Amino acid sequence: MPTCRRKRVMLTEPSSELLADLKVNPDKQVFYLAQTGEIFADYESYSSRMSFYKAKQFQCDVTGKGGLDFFQALTSEQQEARTLHSRFPEQLKGPVLRAVQWRAYRSMRAISQAHTRTEVMGRIDQLVEAVHERFKDRYFEGERVFVELDGEKFWARIIKANPPGSTVVSLKRPRASSGAAAPAPPKPKAVHAINGDLKQPIAEVNAKDDPLAYMYTVQIIDEPGSDGPRKLMPNETVSIKAGSMSRDRLAFSKSILRRFVRDCVDRDSAIASPWTVKKSIAERYGVEINMPEATRKGVDEIKRGEMEKRRKVATPPKKEEKPDRPAKKQKKMTAEERAQLLKEEEEELAALEALERERELAATKTKKKKVVKFPAEDLDVTLTAKEKKENKMAVRPALSRDLPFYSIGKGVFERFLMSWNFLHIFSQPLNLSTFTLDDFESALRHNTSEVTCSLIAEVHVALMGVLRNLHAQKHQPALVSLMQEDDAETDLVPVQDLLTRMETYGQTWEKQLPKAADGRSGWEDSLVGCLKDNASVQSFPRLRDIVTYLLYDTAAIEASRKTGWTPLAGNSAAPPSAHPIAEPADRYPTLPPSDKIAVIAYLCDLAITARPIHHFMDNCETKLTELRKEKVEINKEKKRLVDSMAEVVGKVGLKDDPMQVDGEAESAGSDTEESTLQLPVVGEVEGAIASTGSLRQRTMRMQAHKNALAKQKELAASKSKGAQAALEEHIKLTDELARQDRRMDAIELDFRRYIGVRLRPMGKDRFYNRVWWFDGLGGGNLVNAAGQTLIGAGRLFIQGAGEYDTEVLVAREAEEHDVVKRREDEETPEFMLQSDEWGTYETPEQLDEFFAWLQEKGNRELALKKQLFIWWDHIVAGVKKRQADMSAVALAAAKPVESTNGRRSTRGRNSSANELARESYMQWTNKLAKNPSTNGA
Structure with a gap:
């Protein structure tokens, strides 16, 4: 049964009122949930239960896969169970289930002790480990195994298992003899007689019945995969020991065994409760259903011991009585008093268990966190106390879900x-x-x-x-x-x-x-x-x-x-x-x-697939290669100019600031973060810098411009010989550097246009949501010849995680159990995106908040933040341009129609042709239009 928050989902039983109505009014209409067989008296309870089942909060109990609704988890369990039972050896199922059926057996701690006190294993891993040790070298008739002969592996079926000391009986029919009658065959020994008794230590069991001493008669059912000196024909029989045999790991391994046991057994939540094979499975494989009295007494003894041990831990010790005081004669308890005492002990035990769970939870919270080196996996990054104190954004800003045609249909x-x-x-x-x-x-x-x-x-x-x-x-x-x-x-x-x-x-x-x-x-x-x-x-x-x-x-x-x-x-x-x-x-x-x-x-x-499209794509690849080469040459030239400027300053005896030169050199040598900023030449004011560059580049170039002006002032004030010539040379080099910067800006814009044929998202956030920005790609430009902003979409799009990334999140949730909680806290349930869902940021304020929400300590968000930083000014300018255009359209539409209520126009139903012609989309003209020739281009 699927689990929800680590607890198994229990089906709703019919209410007492509903059962009473069954007798009084059997024709009463009810609400029936076919997938689970649950019955509800009213629609509200039915709807509430269905909403609970539809929530993505369930986990498959077999695979551990989380983030599913109840029906997906149930289907996953059923499919995995069918696959598991078809792979697990049929001959092994009965012995394994008999070994784990509500038997009291010794734990690893008890085995290491001298006495033979029995304990019940509470963890399934211990149970699987014990069963695997018992059966890994024990094989049964009918199993298919690999046998290794002279370095070759053959696929074979076990025909007979011969215990140690028994004679390997030939499978061939003996010839008829004319002499005396043959002696009666010896009584066969039991095969793996005590293999499933987990009460006995493994060493003791193997000493009495060594699995490696068994001889197995196997029949070859397949030939080896490679040619060799030895060949065995199919159906040929050989005798071999267990050491030369092995099972297919897809059929028997610790992980497969764990899943098989987990699917077939159950265990009560009470302390010291034994593992119990499910009734339907036990009946199918002949496993005992009724617990023997001796086993029941052993379990009760263990339960009382655990209760006494916990009581001693939780209850402070009493004061010692004086030795000279005579012991009081204890009164014999009646059956009612004994039952009352057991009830009180059960209640006390429940309180102790609750106290222990609280202590474990507190210990988990206070446990020292592992040291994380940054940048790291984004989901390992959390806000520190200092960041919370500084009001670092913990919740992602709300997304706009008002997307075109989003409500019409999926896709x-x-x-x-x-x-x-x-x-x-x-x-x-x-x-x-x-x-x-x-x-x-x-x-x-x-x-x-x-x-x-x-x-x-x-x-x-x-x-x-x-x-x-x-x-x-x-x-x-x-x-x-x-x-x-x-x-x-x-x-x-x-x-x-x-x-x-x-x-x-x-x-x-x-x-x-x-x-x-x-x-x-x-x-x-x-x-x-x-x-x-x-x-x-x-x-x-x-x-x-x-x-x-x-x-x-x-x-x-x-x-x-x-x-x-x-x-x-x-x-x-x-x-x-x-x-x-x-x-x-x-x-x-x-x-x-x-x-x-x-x-x-x-x-x-x-x-x-058309030829013109393919030619354009090939041309874009060629252009990108040329632009990459040109960027390398420009960076070399900029580095040379920076070095020459430093040399000119040094010739006249002025001390050059290496920090300033290195900073400019770094800016000039960048191959990935250039923008459309211009480096002003001497005589220009600082405000002359164009408004279409990235924030980082604008800051660096403004600083470089200040450095250049400072050096030129020092040269102008210097009275040393050659200062005037050095000033002129410095100005000349500054002009050339500015020209190279302008060329690099144009290259970066062209690079984005041509790389649009291989469209990729700008990056992903911590939850693998993809961030898209579509402006400036292909035929679209970010600025026109006059430097004015142009837009395409004019907003930032957020798309839910892809299929592969969703699987990564599900695996993380199954292991760490923190993804769903963090998404609810940091995205809010209303704005959590599935893989086929989208949202947008359409205002500068939303963009600023989203940028502040991104963490620089995470790998994905650091890369995303860098990309946003490079094009930030263009992104914000496009958003502002779209807002201005929409405001202008709304203002123009409001003038002729005074009763407008701000809703979307119905395009032609209530407006005249002249008014419709003034719409922005109606004023668009195709300036690239050509009359197609008869034969085609």
Whole structure:
């Protein structure tokens, strides 16, 4: 049974009221939980229990895997139990279970003592160790084992086990003899007679019945894996000792044995309770169910001894009585008095156990923690008392969960984000200007045909433009796959009618796409043709529903269905108006956003294999190699300039500050943390530094600029010979260094753009949540030519841990039992993300709080913090730019409509065409648009 917080889950028994109702009103309706067989009188108790089972707080009792709900843990236990019982040797199950069945046996401590007092083992590890020692060299008839002969291993089956002193009997049938009758065979000795008696020490058992002295007759059932001088044919029999035999470790080992015993036995929580084989398993393998009286007395004796021992520890010693005082004659107790005394002893024992648990818990809390060297594993890092006193953030700031299309269905937001990112990165080969994520969302919500949305039209034409360069399948997979579909009651149009209508659309879409000069008119028809030539029901499950929506007036069909007519095949009397046709151009705007996203995402998946996309990716790799080489050369040149500046200062006799030079050299030699800051030349004010660099680089360059100005002032004030020439040379070198810095800034921006084709998260936090920042990748720039901030998504995205990382967290929870508690404390249950869940930070204040929450002592968060630090100014600038744009849009929308309540616009339902045309996404134009040639690019 699964466990919750280390306690086994107990099923809810029917209440006494419910049992009473069973007799009075057997037809009363109740709530039944089929997975567990529990019965509840009302929905509230049923719902409460189901919520308890659905919480991710249970642990599989067999594997130890945690972070599961009750049903997942129960399924895991059942699967592991089936696998375990199929692997564990069947011949070994009975002897092992008989060995562990509620027998009092000596513990390791008792074995080492001279006397033979028996004790019950409380830890399953001790029990498994004892059983493994007894059975590791003892084999039984029917087992499959490995036998080693002349250095080769063979797979064999044990036919007969011969105890020490017995004669190995030949398996061949003896010949008939004409002489006297053969003597009667000797009485066979018992095989492993006392192997399971754990009351006797292992040395004593082996002395009486040595397992290594047994001879086993085995039958070869497999040939060796490698050729050798000796060959044994299958079914050949040999006699061999236990020392040359071994079991498969997947069938018998300490870990397998532990799992088998743990699955088959149970133990009461009371002190000194023995291990007991579960009744159903005991009956199956012939294990005794009723405890013998001698064993029961032994267990009771041990229990009384433990109670007396704990009582002595917890109770202070009494004052010694005077020796001259005569002993009082004890009164003989009655049965009632004896029962009362036993009850008091049980209560006292329970109190002592509770006290001992409290002491153990206190000792665990006060135990000295292990020394951790930083940076270390993030989950090993906790806030110190000093950090708590300094109000170091202990809880991650709240995430915004208001994501586009997040509530429509599972995976819709991810497809939406993936599609925009693909269009954003590969805008150049697609001949498509970039647009913001917000504009893309608004365009997908555009639901009127009165005003054409240019952004959606250009996106589809751009994708179809690269898809026609593929070797399109001329067998039209959409038609073929739809032919294999059967009509269902939910289908609005018969498949044959749909196929006939599809054939009339997009016959020449790959030869001539709609032109930009014509406003891409007719692109919806080309889309139907593109889907017809590239999609299938198997690769695009929504194909039939989407095409039906584009080609037919589904609302009218559904209305006609209500009159009783069913437009399926076989209804020849169907009126023509039963499935009225429609044009894709009129139907696409009202297509549900989830289907629009599904179409674009599918086209993006196809486009990734297109030739223009592959050429662009190869070109990006080449550019990255060139940029890396150029960065190395620039760093060398900057180092030379810094050294030359120090040499110029030294020639005129001024003392140069090595700290200043080294700091600038380090800044100049950086290959990974450059930014777009400019180093001001002499005569410029400090505020002339551009606002688009990283915080670290701005600080370092401002300090370097101060150092340069200080040296130039010293040179100007110096009266030494050559000071004026040195000043001019120093200014010249400073100008050259600033030029190299500007070039390095441009390289860093280009490097981020080109590396976007291999998109990776910026890093992971302590709980393996992935942090994404999508701006400045591929076709998107962070700043324009005038130095103004440009945005793509304009926010920081947080995604839950991946599948592999989740397994790491589960393993950590099973071992340390600290992950779930820490996540509840440091993330709060409301903002804990699963692997398919997302959140965002959309304000500068949220970003600052998130940055402060990250720990520099952890490996993952240190790397993440470095990446955020490099691009921090750009991230914050993008967030502020998005906020400003949204405020401007809201202000403009509020002017003509005074009754606005701040909710999202319905895009065209209540606004005129002129008002709709003023929307940001409607003002977007494709500056990279090209009219595709007839033969394709």
